[in-house]
Amino acid sequence: MKAQSPNTRPVTKNLGGINSTLVEQEERRQDLGFGTKLNDAYSRLINKDGSFNINRVNDSFWDRLNLYNRLITMRWSKFLGLVLLFYVSENLVFASFYMLAGPENLRGLLDVTDGSTFGQFWGAFFFSAQTLTTVGYGHISPVGYVTSLIAAFESMIGLLAFALVTGLLYGRFSRPVAHIRFSRNAVFAPYLDVNGWMFRIINTRSHQLIDLQVEVTLSRLEAKPDGTRYRRYYGLNLERAKVTFFPTNWTLVHPITSESPLHGCTPEDLKESDAEFLILLRAMDDTFSQVVHTRYSYRFDEVLWGRKYRVMFDSSHQGIVRLDLDKLDDTDPAPLN
Template sequence: MARKTKDPGIGYSTRENAQSIMNDDGSSNVSHMNRKRNINDLYTFFVDISWFHFFLLIILSYTLFNVFFGLLYVAIGIEEITKTRGTFFADFLNGFFFSAQTLTTVGYGGIAPKGIMANLIAAFEAMIGLLSFSFITGLLYGRFSKPKASLKFSKNLIIRDFKENKALMFRLMNSRETVMIEPEITVTLSISEKDKNGEFKRNFYTLSLERNKIMYLPTIWTVVHEIDDKSPLFKYSKEEIKNLDAHLYLLINYHEESFSQKVYQIYNYHFSDLMMDVKYVPSSSFDDEGYTVLDHNKLSEVEKMDV
């Protein structure tokens, strides 16, 4: 009989067609309400967002700063920094480009502040520029130096004949060229079912695996859970397993050579990704000189089982 495990932090309560509490890549899928924010959240926000959004925010902030100060120079009189060109737009462009030179501390010398007010604004803007670029430099270092796993998982789960029973399988690999040292995995099965009162409730099981830890991994690891009489899936038929409202929550940790420390990654499978009576095709082969060649495109490729 399969032993239930305690709630791993997801919660027992659920409802019909409830969305997963985490995304496939392990990121949170929880909407927060009334959460208090503080200045320390800025660092986490800028480190965790995508590179595209990171540089987009920098460009937008840089542009808005220069627009604001460009308008400020026009407001105090563009003559404070250079001769007027007769139109608002032309004067604004002079103010905008002078602001860009001041903010970045480039200072080409073609335009320079002459009055007290212009000098005060330029001095204040230069200070903001120094602080801003120091902040951005720190964020860039934080983003590059943040230890992060880079695992790829097969897009599908499979159930196939295995020994005298059947087995649930998926594959994973390192998307980097480094070798994963002592990778270890924990797989938790979550099944949402109706109780006697007609209410939906999650049941959790820690799945026993053929191997949950190996010495090192240079290629691909096929993780196998044998569906024997001790498995929580043993009581279900293949069709019932396919229709289960169930998730696999994976926690993998290993020593990453790139950062010289242990890294973690979470992943989530839904049983809608399940395929029956297929097997994974080999993803590694040998070249003419005998070296192992690993094809990343074959991680999720399957073929029908021989009857």
């Protein structure tokens, strides 16, 4: 979206015989969904991990927990740690039930332990693990209705729990994720006969992404005639917003022409307006045949002025292009036009 020229006469709309310039301007206003009221300076809209910098309050417990989404999207180390914690905790709980029902009601328990309370508890713990997983080695078996009822209930819990964990594992493996790495900083660099705002991305995985599309929006604070500040959004036109293949790195460029909202901006202007560049990337994952997306943002203090990106690849290795991912963030001085 191009910034409106100051000399452009605002278009009015007739609403029941009343011309409303404000309604027309509101209908043409671009908004990503954050609204104009987020005007606290020095707070980003999109975090570095792509999540929104919004803290919800007064929502219900279950809405806040959002258990399935958390288990699907959390890190693998945390997920496996929770599975292990649940497995151990459940066996500890049922081992305690077996001890409360009486260790004498577990036939064969004294034969595999030293007879101490501690030994009997761990014998009950391992019997619980065998019952939970339906392994059932057979050297310990329940005696009486109470202990048999506990064992039957634990078997049912085990079947349900492993079915859920299997579903979560499948969901985590089958969920396509865009493993896109963004350069640490964006840059203002010379571009053709003008300057350009740029950032660079790479695909960190060997799988193929096709039909990549990128949208960039500038968010900044502006002042109304009465002096109050509100947040406004400008879509930044890119030199190239779509590519068919993505085998190497891609430097995306917004040319700063006279029609750009960044025309004439200085580092001080971006800081004063609490500027943030919001990025949305969509692509087709060739492995999963599904659309993947990722979000990112650069704030005004994450933009380097008078720098350009260093070349990441060369083809001097027996005709094979070599891409050095460690050079993604490397820049060199480049005086602006």
